[in-house]
Amino acid sequence: MSASGGPWIYALGTLAPRVDGSAYIAPTATLIGDVVVGPGASIWFGAVLRGDSGSITVGAGTNIQDLCILHEETTIGRDCVLGHGVLAHGIHAEDGVVIGNGALVHEGTRIGAGAVVAAGSLVPANSVIPAGTLWMGVPARQRSASVPERIRQRFQETREFYADAARRYPRELHPPGPDSA
Numbered sequence: 001m002s003a004s005g006g007p008w009i010y011a012l013g014t015l016a017p018r019v020d021g022s023a024y025i026a027p028t029a030t031l032i033g034d035v036v037v038g039p040g041a042s043i044w045f046g047a048v049l050r051g052d053s054g055s056i057t058v059g060a061g062t063n064i065q066d067l068c069i070l071h072e073e074t075t076i077g078r079d080c081v082l083g084h085g086v087l088a089h090g091i092h093a094e095d096g097v098v099i100g101n102g103a104l105v106h107e108g109t110r111i112g113a114g115a116v117v118a119a120g121s122l123v124p125a126n127s128v129i130p131a132g133t134l135w136m137g138v139p140a141r142q143r144s145a146s147v148p149e150r151i152r153q154r155f156q157e158t159r160e161f162y163a164d165a166a167r168r169y170p171r172e173l174h175p176p177g178p179d180s181a
């Protein structure tokens with residue numbers, strides 16, 4: 001369902017996005033070319049996934065929040081969280097990774113399963129972030145060898161919120177009317 005004509009999903013030549021039927025793509029999100037979105041994933045308002053120079057894959061259950069930019073060959077695993085305004089430019093993130101709001105992650109970077117990159121971090125090209133670790137800062141450095149349980153729990157709640165929103169928005173999003181005041 002589309003509230004206002006979007007989302008904007010375009011083929012580029014022979015490259016066409018492939019979106020699982022159970023994924024949610026918000027109106028105003030843009031998917032171009034070689035983009036694959038897995039089951040139950042969600043792509044939120046204003047996000048741009050431009051698959052014109054390498055494929056972009058978003059795994060099952062992952063949420064790509066508003067205004068994210070994904071470009072170049074990029075793989076995001078299952079059950080990942082990309083916060084608002086994340087730049088993922090030519091990266092590989094394994095399952096369960098969290099990249100906080102506004103973080104910039106540059107080409108060739110590999111992020112191991114369950115690792116967390118804090119909000120606002122800058123991850124330089126070709127960084128290697130081991131599984132389960134917590135990184136932060138500009139440039140990002142390892143802050144902890146393991147993500148504390150309370151932080152892990154917080155992000156689990158985020159996953160659940162987005163999984164629920166991805167089911168709710170297709171039903172409930174509509175232009176405002178007399179019944180929505």
Ligand SMILES: CC(C)(COP(=O)(O)OP(=O)(O)OC[C@H]1O[C@@H](n2cnc3c(N)ncnc32)[C@H](O)[C@@H]1OP(=O)(O)O)[C@@H](O)C(=O)NCCC(=O)NCCS
Nearest residue numbers: 081082083084099100101117118119120121136137151158
């Ligand atoms: C990484 C994060 C989980 C840390 O949470 P936290 O442990 O509760 O953070 P605290 O406020 O207790 O700070 C702990 C330390 O980390 C530092 N810190 C916290 N967040 C930081 C960040 N984003 N960048 C750099 N340093 C940070 C604090 O300054 C503090 O340093 P100190 O011990 O030297 O004083 C949190 O800051 C974060 O980035 N969350 C992501 C939020 C987000 O993007 N949500 C949307 C997607 S789910």
